[in-house]
Amino acid sequence: MDAKDILGLPKTPFSSSQEKKSRTPKEPQRKPDGVSREVYALTGGVGMAPLMPTIEASHLKRRPAAEKEKVKWQWLPFTSSARTDNLQLYHWVRVVNGVQPTGDYQFAKFNKKVDVLKYTDEEYEKYLIDPVEAWSREETDQLFELCERFDLRFIVIADRFPTDRSVEDLKSRYYSATRAIIIARSQSFDEVSANPLVKEIYDAAHETERKRALSALLSQTKQQEKKDAEILAEAKRIMESRAATKNADEAGVHSSSDNAMVPVEGVSPLSTTNPSLTHPYTAASSSIPNSLRTLRVYLRTYALDQMVQAASASAGLRMIKRVDQTLQDLGVNLKPKVPTKAVCAEHLELRNEILTLLNLQKQLQMKEAEVSANRESSFTEAPSTPKRANRDIDRPFVPDTVGFTGERAGKRDHKRKTTGRFIDAPPSPTQSKRPRKLKASD
Numbered sequence: 001m002d003a004k005d006i007l008g009l010p011k012t013p014f015s016s017s018q019e020k021k022s023r024t025p026k027e028p029q030r031k032p033d034g035v036s037r038e039v040y041a042l043t044g045g046v047g048m049a050p051l052m053p054t055i056e057a058s059h060l061k062r063r064p065a066a067e068k069e070k071v072k073w074q075w076l077p078f079t080s081s082a083r084t085d086n087l088q089l090y091h092w093v094r095v096v097n098g099v100q101p102t103g104d105y106q107f108a109k110f111n112k113k114v115d116v117l118k119y120t121d122e123e124y125e126k127y128l129i130d131p132v133e134a135w136s137r138e139e140t141d142q143l144f145e146l147c148e149r150f151d152l153r154f155i156v157i158a159d160r161f162p163t164d165r166s167v168e169d170l171k172s173r174y175y176s177a178t179r180a181i182i183i184a185r186s187q188s189f190d191e192v193s194a195n196p197l198v199k200e201i202y203d204a205a206h207e208t209e210r211k212r213a214l215s216a217l218l219s220q221t222k223q224q225e226k227k228d229a230e231i232l233a234e235a236k237r238i239m240e241s242r243a244a245t246k247n248a249d250e251a252g253v254h255s256s257s258d259n260a261m262v263p264v265e266g267v268s269p270l271s272t273t274n275p276s277l278t279h280p281y282t283a284a285s286s287s288i289p290n291s292l293r294t295l296r297v298y299l300r301t302y303a304l305d306q307m308v309q310a311a312s313a314s315a316g317l318r319m320i321k322r323v324d325q326t327l328q329d330l331g332v333n334l335k336p337k338v339p340t341k342a343v344c345a346e347h348l349e350l351r352n353e354i355l356t357l358l359n360l361q362k363q364l365q366m367k368e369a370e371v372s373a374n375r376e377s378s379f380t381e382a383p384s385t386p387k388r389a390n391r392d393i394d395r396p397f398v399p400d401t402v403g404f405t406g407e408r409a410g411k412r413d414h415k416r417k418t419t420g421r422f423i424d425a426p427p428s429p430t431q432s433k434r435p436r437k438l439k440a441s442d
Contacts, residue, residue: 069097070097071094071095072095072098073092073094073095074093075092075093077090078090078105079105080104080105080108080111081104081105081108081111114148114151116147117178117182118144119181123181123184124137124140127184128140128180130173130176133169133172135173140173140177143157143170143174144177147174154170157170168207168208175197176202179197179198182195182198299339300339300341301335304336304348305335319355322358323355323358326354326358327351327354
């Protein structure tokens with residue numbers, strides 16, 4: 001009896017797949033480049049030295065600590081250079097290895113003071129007397145003292161000032177007096193022109209208006225804000241509609257000027273059959289081409305060239321050369337020497353008139369050629385067919401002569417004079433012509 005019999009398990013042996021699990025084959029490692037086969041076989045590819053150093057050089061220069069620092073916190077007194085009364089206070093200080101810190105209080109560096117100028121009696125009498133605002137010497141002295149005490153915090157200064165002065169009045173008096181002292185003490189104005197107090201002049205009226213507008217804005221209710229938003233939206237809509245109307249009007253003017261005809265007596269304005277009679281320079285002289293609208297700054301000669309090219313796009317190259325040749329014959333420069341706005345407009349108008357003249361000459365030549373062709377065709381009509389009026393004229397009776405063969409001589413002669421294609425045709429039978437009756441007039 002074995003354990004299987006005690007546990008009641010079957011005595012069938014386990015399959016080989018359950019006893020031994022299949023192991024996945026390991027991928028062979030490839031020998032890295034630059035390593036010999038013997039070294040790789042000894043190390044097995046494990047623990048090889050890296051190609052690049054992995055430790056920073058700064059770590060190697062550090063000195064090892066000789067002994068561990070002993071840190072304690074002690075309750076020690078201190079004084080601050082920011083105070084003028086030499087008050088001694090206490091605070092907790094971090095002490096390392098029993099060495100107490102020395103020096104000034106670490107937060108004394110944040111005590112920044114404003115350098116307020118001091119004036120003398122002579123300077124006040126010469127530069128600081130203000131008859132407009134009626135500032136006295138005592139008020140000016142108190143203002144400068146409070147400015148030095150409260151570091152130009154004018155809200156606090158206005159609260160501590162003995163007389164009823166606004167914050168804007170205090171600022172205006174201080175900055176104007178300081179600016180006058182700085183300019184008076186300098187040898188020239190250029191030395192202190194970069195000083196902010198000299199460069200920027202305080203405007204009390206502007207500051208008062210700014211605060212009033214800000215107070216009115218912050219005191220608005222929800223209904224007022226909504227109403228203002230609606231007004232702004234309506235104003236924006238009106239501006240957009242006006243701009244759209246203006247653009248539409250300009251487009252209509254441009255299209256009408258492009259389709260305008262030259263009114264000439266005796267010549268019908270056929271815009272569909274003769275588009276060359278239109279003014280190609282009208283739109284160019286009245287508006288700027290699209291290529292120039294994107295440019296903010298350009299030369300007028302360049303603009304003139306662009307306008308001429310845009311306007312002469314519909315005209316042919318031959319016609320443009322004829323216009324240039326006409327300008328040269330008239331002694332006019334192709335480009336104005338002084339391209340002012342008026343000169344450029346006159347130059348474009350002259351080109352327009354020359355082009356109109358050339359087009360009219362061309363139309364005149366066409367009309368003359370048409371008339372001459374009609375006249376020649378009327379004289380070269382074939383006279384073989386007699387007029388209807390000549391058919392009614394009475395002619396005398398002339399009997400036809402008959403030959404020996406019974407044929408009429410006239411008929412035979414007519415057959416001899418005809419073309420070759422009628423020679424082979426059979427002769428017509430003999431027939432006698434009935435004599436016409438003579439009238440009483442004959």
